[in-house]
Amino acid sequence: MREVRKPDEVIIDKALLLVLMDLVAIRNQSNLAGDRIKCMKLPFLATNQMFEKKAKGFNLAFFRDKVGPLSKGVYSAWNHLSSLGLLIEDRYGFRVTPEGNALAQAIFNDVLCTSANHFFKETIENIALKYGHLSTSRIKQIVYDIEVSLPSSGMRTKVKDIKLGEDIILILEPEEADLMLDVDSAWMETLAIELNPMNKQGLTKAFADYKEGRILSHEEVWRDVPS
Amino acid sequence: MQAPYSAAKSERLKYEWATKRSARIDDRYRLIYKICEECQKRRETEPNHMTNCLPCEGVPITTVNFLDITEHYM
Numbered sequence: 323m324r325e326v327r328k329p330d331e332v333i334i335d336k337a338l339l340l341v342l343m344d345l346v347a348i349r350n351q352s353n354l355a356g357d358r359i360k361c362m363k364l365p366f367l368a369t370n371q372m373f374e375k376k377a378k379g380f381n382l383a384f385f386r387d388k389v390g391p392l393s394k395g396v397y398s399a400w401n402h403l404s405s406l407g408l409l410i411e412d413r414y415g416f417r418v419t420p421e422g423n424a425l426a427q428a429i430f431n432d433v434l435c436t437s438a439n440h441f442f443k444e445t446i447e448n449i450a451l452k453y454g455h456l457s458t459s460r461i462k463q464i465v466y467d468i469e470v471s472l473p474s475s476g477m478r479t480k481v482k483d484i485k486l487g488e489d490i491i492l493i494l495e496p497e498e499a500d501l502m503l504d505v506d507s508a509w510m511e512t513l514a515i516e517l518n519p520m521n522k523q524g525l526t527k528a529f530a531d532y533k534e535g536r537i538l539s540h541e542e543v544w545r546d547v548p549s
Numbered sequence: 550m551q552a553p554y555s556a557a558k559s560e561r562l563k564y565e566w567a568t569k570r571s572a573r574i575d576d577r578y579r580l581i582y583k584i585c586e587e588c589q590k591r592r593e594t595e596p597n598h599m600t601n602c603l604p605c606e607g608v609p610i611t612t613v614n615f616l617d618i619t620e621h622y623m
């Protein structure tokens with residue numbers, strides 16, 4: 323187990339977090355997923371259920387912070403998803419934009435609804451259904467009362483009794499997992515573009531150039547290259 | 550490009566880039582491109598997928614358009 327994610331794990335985390343936040347918004351019959359504390363605790367609940375089953379879906383490491391379990395990976399995912407226009411944050415919390423909803427639905431239908439990913443789909447759906455409509459304070463209370471196995475000792479402890487700074491969930495190595503989220507390489511490539519602000523902007527601009535006819539032929543490209 | 554469908558672990562992209570392909574140039578870079586022949590075939594079988602593709606009339610069917618080079622994971 324480790325604390326630092328690999329690049330493809332970062333992409334999967336962003337995709338799953340977007341799906342979870344979208345399902346919560348749908349559960350609430352709005353586009354509002356919730357405030358920062360709620361949107362941190364919901365992926366914790368999902369990651370914890372996966373971690374307990376040795377299922378490698380979310381790859382988020384959580385430690386005990388003053389307001390409960392916290393993952394730096396969730397912060398960076400919010401930032402990326404917001405800069406891509408898939409989430410927006412206002413004084414009520416994070417909202418899933420129509421673009422975010424469309425991408426989340428595509429990931430849900432094409433990736434999570436396969437038979438291989440049934441467990442991950444069920445877990446994320448259940449978290450959204452069971453907790454998505456609850457208030458932040460109620461979710462905090464539920465999280466504090468959850469018993470987890472500490473990675474350092476294997477001891478079962480309630481979240482509220484874990485000392486500040488201690489690791490609660492670490493990232494499973496593939497060989498430690500009994501089950502792994504299955505994302506085919508075409509979707510991994512697509513998500514690597516869709517969920518990376520620089521890649522998405524670059525390709526969007528390139529496609530706009532192409533549509534406007536700003537195209538160089540093979541000969542024109544090589545003409546200016548020194549031999 | 551000798552074998553645009555299979556070169557460098559070429560993958561047909563999904564979602565809004567469904568008419569494009571991604572190929573791994575090396576461990577760091579990927580090439581995004583489209584093949585006119587594939588676009589035309591898909592236009593016949595999946596017309597609803599073609600909103601993101603230009604008409605290829607007058608363009609040789611073997612044309613490959615290179616769109617972008619991006620880094621794999623940043």
